[in-house]
Amino acid sequence: MKTIKIHDAGATVHVELNRPEVRNAIDQLMVDELHTVCADLERNPKILILSGAELPSGGIFASGADISQLRERRRDDALAGINSGLFQRISKLPMPVIAAIDGFALGGGAELAYAADFRIATPRIKIGNPETGLGILAAAGAGWRLVELVGEPLAKEILLTGKVLDAAEAMAVRLVTELHEPDQLIPAAFALAARIAAQEPLAVRLTKSVLHAPRSAHPAIDELAQGILFESEAKFERMQAFLDRKKQKGATK
Template sequence: MKTLKVQVSEDRVHVQLNRPDARNAIDDVMVAELHAMCVDLEQDPRILILSGSSAPDRAVFAAGADIGRLVERTRDDALRGINSQLFTRIAGLPMPVIAAMDGYALGGGAELAFAADFRIATPRTTIGNPETGLGILAAAGATWRLVELVGEPIAKELLLAGRVLDAAEALALHLVTELHEPDQLIDAANSLADRIARLDPLATRLTKKVIHAPRGAHPFIDELAQSVLFEAPAKQDRMRAFLDKKKGA
């Protein structure tokens, strides 16, 4: 990997965006390498933790797309959905995705974080989508994911008026769920991953699918997923263990 640092363990993968001199700007190489990580995680589902490498002059999760490359992109490139296809794939990974943000999460970097299931951050994190100032729009998910996450009025402030959220504002809006000091951020991400890993993986995977299903699919998809889980060995094992523990208490 040229643009990523990857740590793999039994139940999780930690992927660190690693273009610090470019403030972890998302270029074509990083897109290709993140797609390769998705292939692995689709075939062997594990929790994904995403974080950034600090730039020489400041902390940064990801400062968006590489403007040097973006300025050359054409209509046909836009229609290919280079970043939007990747972020949709990341959002659809079988197991939960945790974005651990320290410093700037701007443009495509913010949209990458919006595709995660959980966002945790440090007090120096800032989140924004300045695309309209560059004559483009946030076309990799912000126009609808951000609306779902924080509501239309706040989303419009970021997308149409250039508002940038600091960490306290993002926490108050529940865009991020936890704040930690920079040296504790990855430990906190792993602690969250530990909580997830203690649960039944199949139940977690199906719950994520049901959450993201179109509204018209409910309640049928809920019932269908539950019927699968009712026949899975883990249901019997976990419920009997719970009853045995309760009986012993």
């Protein structure tokens, strides 16, 4: 891999965006390499942590799409959904995705973060979508994911005025759920991943699928997923272990 670094840690894979010379801007090669990661995680589901390689001047997640490539793209490129297809694939990965954001996450970088299930950050996060200032729109998910995440009024302010949120603003609207100092960000991401990994993997996968299902699919999809889990060995084992612990605790009183 030339634009990303992959660190496999058992139940979790940590992928660093690694184009520091252009502030981790997302280019076609990075898109292709992230598709390769997705293909592997679809075959072998694991929790994914996404972060940006740190620059000498400080942290950065991704400054956006690579403007030198973006400038040359035309209508057919837009219709091909180069970034939106990747971010949709990331959002649909079987296991949860954690975006660990240090510094700027702008444009396509912000949209990549929006596609994650969790966003944690450092106090120096700056996240937003300045696309309209460049004569384009945020077409890789922000137009609908951001409304779901922060509500329509703030989404319009971000998308139509180019407003960039700082750490306090992002925390206030729960766009990010945790703040950590830069040297603690990745350990915190792994701690969050460990809490997820402690759950039953199939239950996590099906819960994520149910959460992502359209409103019209409920409650049928909930019941189907529960039916699968009600027949799983893990359900019987975990519930019996819970009853055993409860019984043992009662006996020691």
